[in-house]
Amino acid sequence: MTHTKRPIRIANCSGAACDPGQHMYNQAKCGPVDVITGDYLAEMNLATNAEETAKGTHPGWIPTALDGLQQTLDIANEKRIKIIINGGGLNPKGLAEKTLEMVVKEKSLNLKIAYVDGDNLLPRVNSILKKIKSGEYGHLDTTNSDITLAEDSNAFIDDPEGMPIVCANAYLGYRAIKKGLDEGADIIICGRVADASPVIGAAAWWYGWNEVDYDALAGSLIAGHLIECSTYITGANFAGAYKYPVQELMNLGLPIVEIESSGECVVTKHEGLNGMVTADTVKCQLLYELQGNIYLNSDVKADIAKIKVEQEMTNKVRVSGVKGYPPPATTKLAVFYRAGYQSEILINATGYATDHKWDYQEAQVRSKLDEWGVKLDVLDFQRVGVPKENPDSQLSSTTYLRIFCQDRNAVNLGKVAAAWAWNGMAHFAGMHGTLDMRTAMPKPFLGFYPATIPQSELEEAVNILGSDSKRIIVGSPRKTESIQPRENYTPTQPIPLEHFGTTVMRPLGDIALARSGDKGGNVNFGVYVQTAQQWDWLRSFMTHDQMKKLMGRDWKDWYYIERVEFPTIYAVHFVIYGPLGRGVSSSKLLDCLGKGFAEFIRAVHVPIPVRFLPRAQI
Incomplete structure (x- = not known):
């Protein structure tokens, strides 16, 4: 396949609903850009707005997406820039009609509007659940028999009245988007399409790719993955940011990919906007939210085992080496349901003998609940922070206890605050807090079930x-391949560490x-070094058992670990199954998105060869 067209320049404008329209x-x-794309939908967005949308008290789309369109329509018309965003959320038709109204009635612009739908399967979810219950369909992670799902992961299937489903949206691919562009659309509003x-x-529209141009499609899939998270590739959420002055990290611009x-x-990125694009910022984003060396999309499988990331010049990084294969016959269906109620109480302790204070507080609450015969689905006492030795301020000596609890019965859950209050004046020395008990009041929370369903279920x-x-229905991919077990292996040709x-x-x-x-209930973690010698050490050192050891008291024996290597970028990648429970919407962890996990592991002391460290660190 030969093309003489110049590379298409695709700019990202959002990675979450909070990103302002100004981006x-x-x-x-x-x-100069040819297309602007925006990803507004974390897995929680649709569920959070679902019930309000059903009641008519929320428009269903993402307000910042509308704000961006309002600011940008004139210049997009002038420069003939295409805009493709998933900010339509639960109501892509509504946002598309709103956009059409702005284009035609308010601005008289020459822009054709379209929207993609077919992701909302809530009207048919009961029939899909029957197939999940029978085993015909299943949970995303149950293809591996070694993986244990979090407790109660399947409970909602047997209790449709007590745990009703609020939304069920499938992850759509690129084909409807490309068809809209082929039909002349300038702005395409999507709901739950996959991030990339x-x-x-x-890219497929620009070059006229067809469904079997797998290498090209896979390359663009990874390009989309790299820019989907807003400023995450221009300096934000970047482990190496501490090497840059704070001022250089202010008001970061968003990225662009030039796809060949x-x-x-x-x-x-645009030269006039702040931030940086380096091999390191790209590698960090590449390793984010992976599940091994095969990146799945409903249109193509991307094999990134031999991916290359190379700095070409300032703020220009080339990504190559991606191989493409036919997509799976299935796609992910994100099902959210009312799982019960949760609450939390935050209490501070200062200074001396903090561990004894927390032991005392936990014993008080647990003993009173036992006395009352209250048993909860989740009751967790989380000790956050360590007081500074020989403190120079009270805050540096203060830590807090997070009492986190969940139950299907709100009245039952309310007993936790009552148990704490019963002992309220019998507290440890110096106990304090905000005195705001609103977080202790039971509030509903949503459970998450990532199912896999055939793409033939979609319209x-x-x-x-x-x-x-x-209205043009695009149908399912013509050629698919079954999903193979994810790779999981020990270090390749390990070198004895004493070497x-x-x-x-x-x-x-x-x-x-x-x-x-995060990926559902799992945490993924990618770590990499800079030189070939460091790589020999890292891949030999970072074993399955070492990962467990680094997690310390956070490791649970029912978790499961997958490990792969990316030798061309000197990286080892792990998926740890289980820490987030049923996913972000119901996780008991303070770090419910798993974003802090990597920085925790990087802070753990390990035996590093002296030869790899600057003299000042030895």
């Missing part, structure tokens, strides 16, 4: 609005950068 405007204003699908769709006809890309379509309105010479106990982060995040 879309800046990407259009500050330099707008980028794949734009082969699918290879160059990650960059993925693009809808063209205006005088030539039409690396004298060691000193230092934080792993002294020589390694890392990134972590």
